[in-house]
Amino acid sequence: MLEVKNLRCSYGTNQVLKDINFRVDKGEVIAIVGSSGSGKTTLLRSISFLHKADGGTIRFFDFEKEITRLKSAEIRQLRMRLGYVFQNFNLFRNMTVRQNVMEGLVTARHMDKEEARKITDEVLKKVDMLGRAEYYPDQLSGGQQQRAAIARSIAFRPDVLLLDEPTSSLDPELTREVLNILTRLAAEGITMVVVTHEMEFARNVADRVIFMEGGVVVEDAPAAEFFNRPRQEAAKRFLRTVTGDFG
Amino acid sequence: MSERLWEILISSLPNLLLYCVKVTIPLTACIYALSLVLAFLLALVQVLNIRVLNRAARIYVWLFRGTPLIVQMYIIFFGLPSVGITLDAFPSAVIAFSLNYAAYMSETIRASIQAVPEGQTEAGYMIGLNYFQIMTRIVLPQAAKIAFPTLFGSLIGLTKDSSLAASITVVEMFKAAQQIAAKTFEPMALYCEVALIYLLLNTVLTSLQRYLEKRLSWRQPAVD
Numbered sequence A: 001m002l003e004v005k006n007l008r009c010s011y012g013t014n015q016v017l018k019d020i021n022f023r024v025d026k027g028e029v030i031a032i033v034g035s036s037g038s039g040k041t042t043l044l045r046s047i048s049f050l051h052k053a054d055g056g057t058i059r060f061f062d063f064e065k066e067i068t069r070l071k072s073a074e075i076r077q078l079r080m081r082l083g084y085v086f087q088n089f090n091l092f093r094n095m096t097v098r099q100n101v102m103e104g105l106v107t108a109r110h111m112d113k114e115e116a117r118k119i120t121d122e123v124l125k126k127v128d129m130l131g132r133a134e135y136y137p138d139q140l141s142g143g144q145q146q147r148a149a150i151a152r153s154i155a156f157r158p159d160v161l162l163l164d165e166p167t168s169s170l171d172p173e174l175t176r177e178v179l180n181i182l183t184r185l186a187a188e189g190i191t192m193v194v195v196t197h198e199m200e201f202a203r204n205v206a207d208r209v210i211f212m213e214g215g216v217v218v219e220d221a222p223a224a225e226f227f228n229r230p231r232q233e234a235a236k237r238f239l240r241t242v243t244g245d246f247g
Numbered sequence B: 001m002s003e004r005l006w007e008i009l010i011s012s013l014p015n016l017l018l019y020c021v022k023v024t025i026p027l028t029a030c031i032y033a034l035s036l037v038l039a040f041l042l043a044l045v046q047v048l049n050i051r052v053l054n055r056a057a058r059i060y061v062w063l064f065r066g067t068p069l070i071v072q073m074y075i076i077f078f079g080l081p082s083v084g085i086t087l088d089a090f091p092s093a094v095i096a097f098s099l100n101y102a103a104y105m106s107e108t109i110r111a112s113i114q115a116v117p118e119g120q121t122e123a124g125y126m127i128g129l130n131y132f133q134i135m136t137r138i139v140l141p142q143a144a145k146i147a148f149p150t151l152f153g154s155l156i157g158l159t160k161d162s163s164l165a166a167s168i169t170v171v172e173m174f175k176a177a178q179q180i181a182a183k184t185f186e187p188m189a190l191y192c193e194v195a196l197i198y199l200l201l202n203t204v205l206t207s208l209q210r211y212l213e214k215r216l217s218w219r220q221p222a223v224d
């Protein structure tokens, strides 16, 4: 469904992504893991066009194009079908939770208000935020904000949901809240690419794990395989550090 | 205080209030409205980074913030007639003040727009909004809230500064007080009286600001 080939990306002269290739199939949950600075955020940002790539090809269903040649109308069309969940939520501060969710439906997609409201209530219920629909972001805990942000990005039924460390700015308790929601969404068959440091979550929920280091994909394997029998030395080392097993 | 002084103060009060309502307030309102519009345009061309206009706006701000307001007023009222442009005192004051205040206020507005976190814009793009929608629905409303206290401060400053228009013969409240002071030989009393009226005016404005700030806030009392 979504495929990226030979993706390259840099900040100034610092090349951060070097020839990245990967593919996401419908219904799949992919966990992207790797140490800090390995380029995970940059990867998500460049396939969402929030950061301009240096080169590479993107294929989305049967639309395929060199990433630097995309016109702004095409970028907007692609973004219409991508959901993005930010590490620090980025809820619109001047809108209530309900308005945040409705914005993408009514303003961006010109949906009828009545219908948008119905969908909004449904997704807010799904993330257990219906009771807080009239709250402003500043009145919510981090976990509640993130759940509202997830609702906002699934309301328009994106083909792929991209999540950049959705729980890393949350307390353990709030992390659990959010991971439970994501587990529920995965079970519903929503296609997800999630950058995460939560290895338990990756092991239990992801179908596949992509391990990145130094701007390249070092290992791309089914989750069970990655955690039980990592092939690359770098992956083994990484797993030892994150699981705290130095033996 | 002598009876005569009381009499002067009391008899001059309606006159001063009349000039306040008839001249000072309309003058302030005209200037504020004009400079707000101009400031917004100046800020916008900078934020949108429209090439030539951006440069022009920077030069404008540099020029009008870098020279004294009173000199700008003198150039417009006393200077322009020599190149064939003659304006009445009131419009001269409105123009000079607006040009000057717009330069300051555009900086406030520009900084407020730029203070809205980039993540808000990015989130807007990722739910499918276009740039115009992001500006009008997300960035500008948030910037307005950030700019509000400072812009309101400019309004309060302006009600006082409007007295400078007296220097180019606009008969506003302060000029009226000057005239009465000259007639009665009681400058101390008259100037204190007019100071009190300005103080009163700005006290009202300050309460209005508090009220509006509350209305503008995006927090509402928690429901449960």
Ligand SMILES: Nc1ncnc2c1ncn2[C@@H]1O[C@H](COP(=O)(O)OP(=O)(O)OP(=O)(O)O)[C@@H](O)[C@H]1O
Residues within 6 Å of the ligand: A011, A014, A016, A034, A035, A036, A037, A038, A039, A040, A041, A042, A043
């Ligand atoms: N805005 C930026 N300007 C310059 N360099 C950047 C910028 N953002 C990231 N980098 C560099 O790009 C590299 C990859 O960063 P990236 O944020 O993609 O890593 P990450 O894998 O998401 O790390 P983390 O787990 O800490 O979030 C890092 O070396 C970082 O220093």
Ligand SMILES: [Mg+2]
Residues within 6 Å of the ligand: A040, A041, A042, A165
């Ligand atoms: Mg990151």
